[in-house]
Amino acid sequence: MQAQNVRIDLIELEAGTQQRKIDPNLTEQYEKLMADGVEFPPLEIVRDGDVYILYDGFHRLKAILNIGKAKSVRAFVEKGTQRDAIWRSYGANNKHGCPRPKGTIKKIVTAILSDPSWAKKSLKTIADHVGTTRDNVNHIQKAMREATKEYEQQKASSQAVKGEKVIDSPPPPVKRASTVEATSSRGKKYEQKSQAKEHKKPEIPTDSVGQEIPKHLVTLYESRSVVYDLLRHLQKLKTEVDKHVKTRDPTFSYLNETAFKANYENLRRTLKTVIFTAVCCNCNGDTKVKCKPCGQIGLLNADRYRAVIEELKPKGKKK
Incomplete structure (x- = not known):
C-alpha cells in the first residue's frame, strides 16, 4: 500500500479510535526530531465515505499540529467503516510507538x-x-x-417480592461500607462505620490535543456533539442522493451532480470549522480576560488553534 497526502482539516479525531491520552513529553520529543529532519512513518487512516478516521498516529499528528506548518500529512488510507477503524485502533502501538499505559x-x-x-x-x-x-x-x-x-444475582434478589419463594441460588455478596474498629465503654471491641467518606478521583476531561478542560468550559466543549450529529445527517443525505443517482432514478434527472458535490463539500467543511478543538492556549480558557484569538470564548477551532500555536512560538533568526 502506498502512502498518500491527506489534508489535516479532513481528518476525524473524535471517532472513538484514540485508546490513550496524549503524552505531552512524547509529543515534544517528536517535534524536536521532526525539526531535525527525522522522517516518521505515515499515519494510518480508514476512509468512511468522505470521512478520514485516524486510528494510529495521534502523537505524530499532534506534533505536526504544534509545528503548525503542514496543511497535509502522509498517511496509509484504507476504505472501511468507523467500526473497522475502532477495531484497528485496538491493535495500534502493540509493537511500536509509545508503550500503552x-x-x-x-x-x-x-x-x-x-x-x-x-x-x-x-x-x-x-x-x-x-x-x-x-x-x-x-x-x-x-x-x-x-x-x-x-x-444477575443482585438483580434477582432485588426483584424478589415478599412472600414469594426465593430462588435456590446463593445470595449476592454484600458489599460492606468501610469500617473501623472501636471500643465500647465496657472495653468490648466492635466495628462501626467509618465517618470518612470514600472519594473516587474523577476523570479529568481533556480536549482533542490532550489539554485539561477548565470546569466552566466542559459543557460548552461537549456541545460539539450537536455539530457531529449534523455532520452525520449530512453524510446520510449525500449517501441517499448518491444511491438514487447511481440507480438512475428519474426523480433526480435534473440534479447537477457537480454542483451538489461542491455544495456538500463546502457545507461539510464549514460545519467542521464550528467544532471546538482545544482550550485556548493564549488565555488558557480564562473567559474573564480579553483574548483576541478566542474572543473570550475560551475554546479554539482547529484553524485558530494552529494559528495561535504558530504565533506563540519564539521568533528566532532563520539559519
Missing part, C-alpha cells in the same frame, strides 16, 4: 469481549491483535462473567 490492554479487551460480534473471535485472535497473551484475555473474560453473574 497500565490498564489500557484490559480496557481494550473488555471492549472487544463486550461486543457481540467481536466476542465470537477466538481468544488467541484477540490476544494477537491487541498484543497480549491468550491467558490474559481468558482471565479478563472470566472476571467479566463473574461480574455479570453477580449482577
Whole structure:
C-alpha cells in the first residue's frame, strides 16, 4: 500500500479510535526530531465515505499540529467503516510507538469481549491483535462473567417480592461500607462505620490535543456533539442522493451532480470549522480576560488553534 497526502482539516479525531491520552513529553520529543529532519512513518487512516478516521498516529499528528506548518500529512488510507477503524485502533502501538499505559490492554479487551460480534473471535485472535497473551484475555473474560453473574444475582434478589419463594441460588455478596474498629465503654471491641467518606478521583476531561478542560468550559466543549450529529445527517443525505443517482432514478434527472458535490463539500467543511478543538492556549480558557484569538470564548477551532500555536512560538533568526 502506498502512502498518500491527506489534508489535516479532513481528518476525524473524535471517532472513538484514540485508546490513550496524549503524552505531552512524547509529543515534544517528536517535534524536536521532526525539526531535525527525522522522517516518521505515515499515519494510518480508514476512509468512511468522505470521512478520514485516524486510528494510529495521534502523537505524530499532534506534533505536526504544534509545528503548525503542514496543511497535509502522509498517511496509509484504507476504505472501511468507523467500526473497522475502532477495531484497528485496538491493535495500534502493540509493537511500536509509545508503550500503552497500565490498564489500557484490559480496557481494550473488555471492549472487544463486550461486543457481540467481536466476542465470537477466538481468544488467541484477540490476544494477537491487541498484543497480549491468550491467558490474559481468558482471565479478563472470566472476571467479566463473574461480574455479570453477580449482577444477575443482585438483580434477582432485588426483584424478589415478599412472600414469594426465593430462588435456590446463593445470595449476592454484600458489599460492606468501610469500617473501623472501636471500643465500647465496657472495653468490648466492635466495628462501626467509618465517618470518612470514600472519594473516587474523577476523570479529568481533556480536549482533542490532550489539554485539561477548565470546569466552566466542559459543557460548552461537549456541545460539539450537536455539530457531529449534523455532520452525520449530512453524510446520510449525500449517501441517499448518491444511491438514487447511481440507480438512475428519474426523480433526480435534473440534479447537477457537480454542483451538489461542491455544495456538500463546502457545507461539510464549514460545519467542521464550528467544532471546538482545544482550550485556548493564549488565555488558557480564562473567559474573564480579553483574548483576541478566542474572543473570550475560551475554546479554539482547529484553524485558530494552529494559528495561535504558530504565533506563540519564539521568533528566532532563520539559519
